[in-house]
Amino acid sequence: MKQYIQQLLSNCVNNLKDKGLLEADIQPKIIVDNTKDRSHGDFATNLAMQLSKAMKKNPRDVAALIIEQLPNDEKIQKIEIAGPGFINFYQNASNLGAQVKKLATEANLGIKNTDNPQTIVVDYSSPNVAKEMAVHHIRSTVIGDSVVRVLEFLGNKVIRANHIGDWGTQFGMLIAYLEKAEQENANDLKVSDLEAFYREAKKLYDEDAVFAEKARGYVVKLQSGDQYCYQMWQKLVKMTMDLNQQIYDRLNVSLTDKDVMGESLYNDMLPKIVEDLKNKKLAVENQGAMVVYLDEFRGKDGNPMGVIVQKSDGGYLYTTTDIACAKYRVDVLHANRILCFADSRQHSHLLQAWQIARLAGYVPDTVSLEHESFGMMLGKDGKPFKTRTGGTVKLTDLIDEAEIRAQKLFENRETDFTPEEKKKVIHEVAVGAIKYADLSKNRTTDYIFDWDNMLSFDGNTSPYLQYAYTRICSIFRKAGDCAELGDVTLIHENEVNLASKLIQFEETVKNVAEKGMPHILCNYLYELSGLFMKFYETCPINKSDVDEQTKASRLTVCRATAAVLKQGLNLLGINVLEKM
């Protein structure tokens, strides 16, 4: 509808030009907004105010001229000039009702796949091997996974890339420690606490000279392709990812072992990359290291900053890996668009790596590289988040705590749930709350970690949206067999408001896909749920004094709302419930 009005206005501008009322070379941006206030109609444009200077008339007169040019249209009930020169459009209620019915009845909510599907690589989660996933991993994991779902929903080919930290000098130490642990535990080693594993390895490395010597030897062997070390390294990777997979499964995150594309994947490419950069005169030697100087980035002295792509000892750095990684995603994965969900501290590093990749011709201008950065997790004191003991909070502990709190909440309610149903509700509510706490915030800003905030079940939270859905399910249960959907006739103000919001689902989802920001969808779903709650309070359905036609109409509105909520929550990676 918005685009429809945009088209009408565009025609209108051309008419004005034909009539000589407007210079032909003026190209106004035609913007149609959803109004914030119902008294301003459904849609508004500021076109008249934009044109008023060029046409040398006051904005309200320009608005009148524009309206004169617009054809009568059955979808539009009324057009008004308001305030300083806004043009407000009132949508015909039956047109609005027809769109709601489409949402309720058509597959995929009437949303068609995008005309030009892209291959999009989404780089997210990225835990480190031999480290436990902690609360700060949740942002990349949960936000990235939601964007993946949104892009797929719109018909794109999405390649999930879990860029795990599986390479580095610490692996010598870890292999040596794993070897020791295996010897001590015969053939049945189970590691459930990676933090302890890493801590013990580090302790031995620092205190035991013989162990440290062996560890250093293993690094060299691993890097030169030694079979034994390679197998031990693989065990460490598997050990970690098996534990991480449990977390992904618990959190309903769509990543699997097939999506793992760790740093080590690009190892073989690194020597060739450096060689190529040297040949292209991009990399030059400085104090034994290979360095690329970039004009765009200045160092402390104001001179172009050198980005080291190969150390003086011949080793490579993560910048080199990220250059190779970008090349791989273009050459092998055929990406049209690459999204990288990583925290803001990596911003300049990524820009440098990508700039080099572009200069070297690995990534053409047609492929976009986007750092979907997010802020840091801070403590209540505004400093980077740490627990009292200086550590961080494990993701598993966070989920456990959420389930404990959800269970407590549940125990105060009277329900007829079976133990299985009860368990499911507690789980989905707890996980939804955690994910929504992260998803609903604009990812670019730093945010404060707070147990009570993150594990809240009231107000603007996932349970609120899930609850709205269960209320609809309850209505249909009550209506039973006579739940016939009918044409939508919008009578009550709360019905109209709900319907207007419902039809904004598609543009909201597209906005999320473009910006990589699921909080836009969260806000939308929260507003939608709020409007539904108001509708629920004021527009009865299963009551004896409601006539059949009204009932059928409202059931359609309910069906449409349920469809949007279910699909919307699904795009956030949150499951709906029939009852709670």
Next chain:
RNA sequence: GUCCCCGUAGCUCAGUUGGAUAGAGCGUUUGCCUCCUAAGCGAAAGGUCGACGGUUCAAUUCCGCCCGGGGACGCCA
């Protein structure tokens, strides 16, 4: 020192490519279950949008300069 992100109600956060009276949640005060689930709805209180300039018919939004917070700045990732 250079560069990046941020500063909105007591707290946590929204605020669409500049638009009409800056919005939620939590917390506080308070009304509503003989009526489709009260994990809900209604009402009230709470703001120099960090400060000052500039551009514009219009600035929380764009530009400049300060102040404050966080971060990144050659051989870690």
